[in-house]
Amino acid sequence: MTTPCERTFTVNGRAMTARCWHDSNKQPLLALHGWLDNAATFDLLAPLLRDFYIVALDFAGHGWSEHRAAGTRYHILDHVDDVLSVVNQLGWRSFMLMGHSMGAGVASLLSSALPERVQKLVMIEGLGPYTGKPEDAATHLRTALLEWQEFSDKPRVIATMDIAIQARMNGLLPVSEHAARLLCARGVKEVAGGLMWTADKRLRLSSPSRFSEAQVCAFLAAITVPTLLIMAEKSLPFNPHDYAARVAAHSQLTVVKLAGGHHLHVDDNVEGVANAVLSFL
Secondary structure (H helix, E strand, O other), X not given: OOOOEEEEEEEOOEEEEEEEEOOOOOEEEEEEOOOOOOHHHHOOOHHHOOOEEEEEEOOOOOOOOOOOOOOOOOOHHHHHHHHHHHHHHHOOOOEEEEEEOHHHHHHHHHHHHOHHHEEEEEEEOOOOOOEOXXXXXXXXXXXXHHHHHHOOOOOOOEOOHHHHHHHHHOOOOOOOHHHXXXXXXXXXXXXXXXXXXXXXXXXXXOOOOOEOHHHHHHHHXXXXXXXXXXXXXXXXXXXXXXXXXXHHHOOOEEEEEEEEEOOOOOOOOHHHHHHHHHHHO
């Protein structure tokens, strides 16, 4: 398998890390992982995309990237700022963009605001960011405020790597043992007494505000670049009316459904995803 290299960027005083594949003279492709995952989510897919220089970023608070400053929250728009800073440091005036789940949400926001920078967009199991109903805004804020008051960043020590792998296999979004091993290799670090997750515990806190479905559809409507959406047959449940509205809002969208689950690109259909991406790009 192709051996990746590591790169580090400085974004607003924080180190952000990336895992890179292939020759840097090839077409640039930025890859963005999902929530609580890391750049290793592309370890099996990236070697199959040989015609591209792939930079898979660890979002802030994920993988080997540094956490945000104490006392601050994680907002999806801050991830968009970080991504733009990284591509500017790479010197990419235009590039291909690929995201999975939360990474697809970030990619859709960047592509809607700066379509002149994105040549083509691939979204795997994600079509815009998570939303909330306007009438629930006060409830969301209340939940976030109370969680923030009670939050403790005391680390949880994991005794062994096998325990960490089992926990990742049985997480909110379960994956196979092989996929869990890949993600844990970049998702835990050694500490006194064992291991600790590298993901910031604040990532699990509720957001104080969310986009509405109307806003997300407006973002998607603003995307003018050719876009591929890869859906898994065992996709996450989603309101079918809202999903249909999102698909209809994007005039440049091609939808492909493939066998597999939410992490099909690193788990149960890597070759199928690679073939779909190569055919599109």
